[in-house]
Amino acid sequence: xxxxxxxxxxxxxxxxxxxxxxxxxxxxxxxxxxxxxxxxxxxxxxxxxxxxxxxxxxxxxxxxxxxxxxxxxxxxxxxxxxxxxxxxxxxxxxxxxxxxxxxxxxxxxxxxxxxxxxxxxxxxxx
Numbered sequence: 001x002x003x004x005x006x007x008x009x010x011x012x013x014x015x016x017x018x019x020x021x022x023x024x025x026x027x028x029x030x031x032x033x034x035x036x037x038x039x040x041x042x043x044x045x046x047x048x049x050x051x052x053x054x055x056x057x058x059x060x061x062x063x064x065x066x067x068x069x070x071x072x073x074x075x076x077x078x079x080x081x082x083x084x085x086x087x088x089x090x091x092x093x094x095x096x097x098x099x100x101x102x103x104x105x106x107x108x109x110x111x112x113x114x115x116x117x118x119x120x121x122x123x124x125x126x
Contacts, residue, residue, distance in 0.1 A: 001072075001075050001076065001077050002037060002075065002076045002077070003037070003038040003044060003047075003076075003077045003079065004035060004036060004037055004038065004076055004077070004078050004079065005035050005036065005037075005038050005044040005045070005047035005048035005051060005068075005079045005081075006033040006034065006035030006036075006048070006051075006078055006079070006080050006081075007033060007034055007035055007048060007052060007060065007080070007081045007082070007083045008033060008080065008081070008082045008083065008122065008123055009034065009056075009083050009084075009086070009090070010082060010083070010084045011084070011103060013105055013106075014103040014104055014105055015103070015104060015109065015123045015124070016034065016056075016090060016101060016102070016103055016104075017031040017032065017033065017101070017102060017104055017109070017112070017114075018031070018032055018033070018034050018055065018092070018097070018098040018100075018101045019031050019032075019098055019099055019100040019101070019102075020032050020097065020098060020115065021096075021097060021098065021099045022099075024097065027115045029113070030113045030114060030115045031109075031112045031113060031114050031115065032114070032115035032116075033080070033115075033119065034051065034052055034055050034056055034101075035047075035048060035051045035052070035055075036051040036054075036055070038079070044068060044079035045062065045068075045079075047079075048060060048062075048079070048081060052083075052086070054093065054094055055092075055093055055094040055097065055098070056088075056090050056091065056092070056093055056094075056101070057088055057089070057090070057091045057093040058086040058087060058088040058089070058090055059086060059087040059088055060081075060083050060085075060086045061083075061085040061086055061087065062081060062083065066081060068080050068081045069081075069122075071118060073116060073118065080122065106123070106124045109123060109124075
């Protein structure tokens with residue numbers, strides 16, 4: 001089973017989503033959460049930090065006690081954190097993966113093609 005570390009970045013009433021390029025093999029041409037695969041020698045938390053630095057140019061600040069929500073879908077185990085604090089300015093630092101990023105409200109997200117139907121309920125909960 002593949003493991004993925006991902007985050008819901010929240011700022012006020014908006015969440016950040018990344019649009020996956022149409023030429024991507026995995027989930028092309030949909031809006032997705034930032035994050036990626038957990039490497040064989042890293043923990044999901046380490047992978048999250050690495051992925052957000054690579055994709056968005058930020059350093060995430062997670063409390064030591066922060067635990068991810070773990071979801072399973074299609075042979076993928078998702079480790080999902082809600083993140084509201086980070087260092088750096090969010091930018092699309094991985095244009096080879098995403099052709100756009102954006103901050104969206106709940107009504108706006110409802111109009112987007114999402115990588116997973118699970119996202120809508122997760123993005124604005126808790």
